[in-house]
Structure formats: C-alpha cells, structure tokens
Amino acid sequence: MSYLGIDIGTSSVKSALFDARQRLIGQASAPLEVSRPQPGWSEQDPEAWWRAVEATVDRLAAEHGLAGLRGIGLSGQMHGAVLLDADDRVLRPAILWNDGRSGAECAAIEAAFPRSREVAGNIAMAGFTAPKLVWVARHEPQVFEHVSAVLLPKDYVRFRLTGHHVSDMSDASGTLWLDVAARDWSDDLLEATGLNRGQMPRLVEGSAPSGELLPELARRWGVTGPVVVAGGAGDNAAAACGVGVVTPGSAFVSIGTSGVLFVSNARFSPNTAGAVHAFCHAIPETWHQMGVILSAADSLEWLSRITGQSARDLAASVGTPAAASPVAFLPYLSGERTPHNDPAARGAFVGLAQAHGAADLAQAVMEGVAFAFADCQAALAAGGTDFESALAVGGGSRSEAWLRIIASALDRPLRLAADSDIGAALGAARLALCAAEGADPREVCAAPETLRVIEPDPGLAASYREALVRHRALYPALKGAAG
Numbered sequence: 001m002s003y004l005g006i007d008i009g010t011s012s013v014k015s016a017l018f019d020a021r022q023r024l025i026g027q028a029s030a031p032l033e034v035s036r037p038q039p040g041w042s043e044q045d046p047e048a049w050w051r052a053v054e055a056t057v058d059r060l061a062a063e064h065g066l067a068g069l070r071g072i073g074l075s076g077q078m079h080g081a082v083l084l085d086a087d088d089r090v091l092r093p094a095i096l097w098n099d100g101r102s103g104a105e106c107a108a109i110e111a112a113f114p115r116s117r118e119v120a121g122n123i124a125m126a127g128f129t130a131p132k133l134v135w136v137a138r139h140e141p142q143v144f145e146h147v148s149a150v151l152l153p154k155d156y157v158r159f160r161l162t163g164h165h166v167s168d169m170s171d172a173s174g175t176l177w178l179d180v181a182a183r184d185w186s187d188d189l190l191e192a193t194g195l196n197r198g199q200m201p202r203l204v205e206g207s208a209p210s211g212e213l214l215p216e217l218a219r220r221w222g223v224t225g226p227v228v229v230a231g232g233a234g235d236n237a238a239a240a241c242g243v244g245v246v247t248p249g250s251a252f253v254s255i256g257t258s259g260v261l262f263v264s265n266a267r268f269s270p271n272t273a274g275a276v277h278a279f280c281h282a283i284p285e286t287w288h289q290m291g292v293i294l295s296a297a298d299s300l301e302w303l304s305r306i307t308g309q310s311a312r313d314l315a316a317s318v319g320t321p322a323a324a325s326p327v328a329f330l331p332y333l334s335g336e337r338t339p340h341n342d343p344a345a346r347g348a349f350v351g352l353a354q355a356h357g358a359a360d361l362a363q364a365v366m367e368g369v370a371f372a373f374a375d376c377q378a379a380l381a382a383g384g385t386d387f388e389s390a391l392a393v394g395g396g397s398r399s400e401a402w403l404r405i406i407a408s409a410l411d412r413p414l415r416l417a418a419d420s421d422i423g424a425a426l427g428a429a430r431l432a433l434c435a436a437e438g439a440d441p442r443e444v445c446a447a448p449e450t451l452r453v454i455e456p457d458p459g460l461a462a463s464y465r466e467a468l469v470r471h472r473a474l475y476p477a478l479k480g481a482a483g
Helices: 046-064 103-112 116-120 129-139 153-162 169-175 187-192 215-220 235-242 297-307 311-318 358-382 400-410 420-437 458-478
Strands: 002-008 012-019 024-031 069-076 082-084 149-151 166-168 202-204 209-212 228-230 251-255 259-265 277-280 287-293 328-330 348-350 390-393 414-417 450-454
Touching: 002 046, 002 153, 002 235, 002 420, 012 046, 012 420, 024 046, 046 153, 069 153, 069 235, 069 420, 082 153, 103 116, 103 129, 103 187, 116 187, 129 169, 149 153, 153 166, 153 209, 153 228, 166 169, 166 209, 169 202, 169 235, 169 277, 202 209, 209 420, 228 420, 235 251, 235 259, 235 287, 235 420, 251 400, 259 358, 287 358, 297 311, 297 358, 311 358, 311 400, 328 358, 328 458, 348 458, 358 400, 358 458, 390 400, 400 414, 400 450, 400 458
Parallel strands: 002 069, 069 228, 166 202, 251 390, 390 414
Antiparallel strands: 002 012, 012 024, 082 149, 209 228, 251 259, 259 287, 277 287, 328 348, 414 450
C-alpha cells in the first residue's frame, strides 16, 4: 500500500509517495511561474498546476509504480481564487495569496458585515479570497456574473482528480467566508460579498474522504484499486501534520516563499488586533494561530535577482554574525500581514554606506525577516499564545546562519528534523492514510525525531533586542513614503 501527497506551491508542485510506514518511496517536482500583470498583482494559470501534477505523478508512476496506491492527500497555497463557470471552465487566471489589489474591498466587506472579524476570526486582508471576489465584482463584472463556483488552488486540483468541488476546514478558514468556530460556511459573510453557499465547495475535515480518483486517471497511472482523495489541508496546516505540530503549544517556523510562525491550539483563539490568523487545523476539533510574513525566503530571492548572486551564496556570505547589521531591511516587498495588515507596505534598506556590499545586504535581509518573525511572536504572545521551541521548515531552514539569526531574534531554540522540506507533502499523505484507512490523525501525525537543535546565541540575542527597537520604528516612519 502507498499514499501520495501532492503540494501545490507557488513556485512548484511537489508530489511525494510514501509507504504504509510513512517512509519516502520517491518524489518529483515541477516548476511554476507567477504572472505580475500590474504592480502588487500576482496570478497563476490553474491549468499550469494541473500540468505540473500530471508531470510529477506520471514520473512517480513510471519510476516506482502506483498499483498499490490507496490514498491521495492535497496541500496547497492558501487564499487563491479559482473562478469557474457553470460548465466548470476557468473564467480568469487565479488571483494568488500575495496579491494586494483588493485592499479597498476589505473595508467594504467589514462595513457590510460589522461582525466579520468575530465570525471569521480574522481581519479582512487583501490576500484572503473573499476580497478578491469583491474586486472582481467591481472591476470585472462580466466575469463575476458567470461565477458558479469558487475553489482554492488545491481544491481545483482535487476537482481535476475527482470531479467534485470540495474543500477542507483549514484551507477554507483563509477565505474569510468560514465561521471558524463552527467549522461551517457563514451565510452572512457570503452575503457581504454577493455570493451564496451554492457557489462554495462542500466542506470536509482534512483527514476525511472527499471523493475517489477518477477511473481514467487510475488507468493512466496504473492503479489497481479505488483511491480515496482526502480533504487535505492548506499548506501550513499540512506542513504541521507532516512535522507533528498538532498538539496544543507545539510550533513551527516556516522559512519559505512566505514566512509563518504556526502554533497549534486546542480551541478557536482569535486575535485580530495583532493581525494574527486564527484558523481551523486539518484535523477535527483542533485550531491554530499563525503570524504570516508575505516575503520571507522570497526577500533573499529578490536580492539574488538584483545582485546576480544565488540565494545560497548570499546566505553563505553572511557566515555567523557577531552582532546586528548596521543596515536595516524591511521585508515588505509584497505588503505585509502580521502585525501590520498593510498590502501597501513596501520594503526598504536603511543605513546604507559606501562600504556596504552584497554580504551586508544579505545579512540585513536575513535579519529583517527574523525581526518580522519576532513581530509575529509578539502578536501571538499578545493573544495569549507562547511556545518553548519551534521546528524549522522550508527552504530557508537549509541555511545554518539564517537559523541562528532567527533563533536569536526569537530567543527560542529551533529544532531540525529529517525531510522537513517535504513536510507539506508528507502531511498531505498522512491525511490520505487517515482518510483511506480510518486511522486516528493524532496518532498518524506524530512528531519526527529531532536531528539538531539551533540554540539562540546569547550575545546575538542581546544585540537583536536593540536592533528590534530600530526595526519596529521604521515601518511607521516610512509608511506612505513609497509612491
């Protein structure tokens, strides 16, 4: 028996195949491109996700065989708006999580339904799905009038796999249409955006079945029996399942394209004042809080593009800092969520001198992201949530220097585990195992063995406490300065 986890990311699709003991059999990935037709916009073609899924699963089928496949789990970038007409045809490119065009529409939603924060557990943010639909209604009414279904990125892939419109609780939490405490769509929130339940996918828990693989795909991939497709999860909840962050107080730090500080909760715990996300977890009767940075590793990738040096080389050039850089960097290249909730925020270097070079800029970028994580930590603490240590995941966790910088900025140990870079795909496969076999997700989603612990550097932590004061003064000082 085997179980497949498919992770629909922003920069790539990753598919990973596991056996019944959750051992990795094989994995494949395919790149994706983001379109930015205007400043602050971010879009992708849903068909590109499906082509990437086909390519990766075709490869796994050819190299490892899928005859014994029992379940498929899906993980995906959250908040994206895939709009389908009555014939399930895509009406326009999907508007992604890091698209900032719908800032004005957020205010319109909260004005139309003043209790929106209480019900959704979150501030209306431009990255969420609901404001995108209000923007489409205002600016592309000819598209909006034909919207028969709204799906999230992974749920569009599910539709191509099963023929059904279904979402899970964790991903649906990021739409701003979910009553997060009740784990159900809110008719009031839908009405505030001119939509109704009939345009929403059916909801299931992430560890529950959502449908079965279509027969033509089973034949294509050489599958011999029925394959259950699990509800799955939004990318961060899936990663949490993959790294065992399902018990209250457990945490992870994700240094991916975006950055996330994620803590599991036993109950719904909103803190909208600090722009903290309070979402359903992917398993029943569990919730989580997140602080979100829109440009984490993406900030270093941006620096890589403008310097011509690889992100890996830039990170290596930093070494092990002895003190905070004299150059400060605000990582708000695509706006920011926690704690500012400002899609118009922009990045900045402050304190540059003739003597500074690429290595100085790289240190400033890595520290700026670390201080953004510290802002998330403070916002979670204001909501009554703390953590003793956190597992480090995502591409940025391959940099020892960056881990030490973040551990020192948070003044918390960071743990490393094997294969943390496939956490979301593993989490999706774990949910597939639960859905196919009826297994208990709290037992299946166990924490991996810790390989190493990156402790905070006491001297660097002290330096960062001072630098963090400067960092927090820059956003209000520069707000509105960008054209």
